[in-house]
Amino acid sequence: MDSVFSQLSVLGSSLVLIFGLILLWRRGVTAYISAFTWQSVVLSAVTVVVAYFGNDHELYWVAVCLLLLKGLVIPRLLRQMAHRFAAERELEPYVNTATSLVVSGLLVLFGYAITRPLVALSQLPTRAGMPLAMGLILVSLFVVISRKKALTQVVGFLMLENGLALLAVLGTYGIPLIVELGVFLDVLMGFLVMQIFIYQIHETFESIDVEQLNRLRH
């Protein structure tokens, strides 16, 4: 039973990580958004798995909230934004695709290295997935700093959120529902604020390329 549980949770976490890595290879903004959507769906499936095997009924609600917020609402808002800035593609990130893939592979290895003591300490069947969650967090941070378009940076930030949620679910079988709800509200608010920022950036510079912000210094 436990081995099935640990296999499933590790499998789910690998899928979540793979959807994070897909970002680095795809270029269109819509591809970013669909990768994020699928990642959120898999994340909520992992949450359901943990809820079922860990016998924690609150987690079902968390999974439902996850699916609604990150699987439906935020992707829809993102798509609206992408539609509005139709011609904007992430053509030239600061780091080219091949290098960023290798860098993110190394980041995942680094994630394995830093979670080693954590995994050694933990007795949970889900512990093997924690390095992957940490890897996703590092990779998303890398996405945020290496992309130029504000929209793709926002997707990177949302993936970072997914990584944190995955780590929480795997490491502690989720945090109390009330805290989780607070986090969801936080994500939604943060996302709305960022949306306003993006519209403002687009208004001022006629582009969502954040490199343009350098012009503000003069």
Place this chain on the structure above:
Amino acid sequence: MIGYVLEIAQAALALLLAPGLVGLVRWTKARLQNRRGAPVWQPYAELAKLFQKEVVVSSNASWLFRVAPFVIFTSTVAVTFLVPILAVPLPFDGVGDLLVVVYLLLLGTFFLSLAGLDPGSPFGGMGASREMTVAALAEPTVALAIFALALSAGSTNLGQIVARTMADPAAAVSPGHLLAFLALFIVTLAETGRLPIDNPATHLELTMIHEAMILEYSGRYLALIEWAAALKLLIFFSLLGNLFVPWGVSAALTPVTLGVAVLSLLGKLVILASVVAVLETRIAKLRLFRVPELLSVSFVLALLAVTSSFLLR
């Protein structure tokens, strides 16, 4: 003794099935594109025709050009003796493990590029340089992806990897195996010259890789090279099928299990051929400069596969 007979039977079966596999991919693709398509046995007829044709060799070509087809063909046939296609404890398992398999395949690629360069035609040189770029990026991924399996099996021997996965079915869905499967699948497309890396259906494209190298060949030389290319496709498909989903491979050498092994091999080949055909219908060829990016995707996947099977042992 029976083991050696089996080895020869396995190699003969692979040689016999290979052109049919290529024909099956072409036929499925044609049906998906609403064409009637040539029958599945068309490649056999093509090979028979080519073996009867006269050989025309450029006056600039050296002995290398004449030797290369035989090296390519024999090195590929040698691989069929080492790969578990039908049964697992094979007598030649001790002769070569996965490293030998990888480098025998690379030997064929190397001679193919040499032969492309030899007559001095511009297309051949172009194809050879591209093939080397792709091979240099794909080869480490093949080794790394199979290493991920070797780590969890505790041996680089292909037969033992298969036996180990059969003994422990839960390992087949472990993240290491799945990541390695994805990586090896992408590399299979690259190594056998399928879309999105190379277009096998055309001779007249500036972006061709495999076809550009063999443009100068004719007659039986061309037949040998084409046959070897088909055999390489079959080898990679049976690696994908038997290393990751080993059920059906015969562990005991009785007629019944061997019959099951042949049938399951056919089933796996048909499934993989349909997957490749669907994929080739759905996607367009990549720009040449994006090919290294795709291959680095598969390299990172293989790296993660090795890491996770190393740390989750």
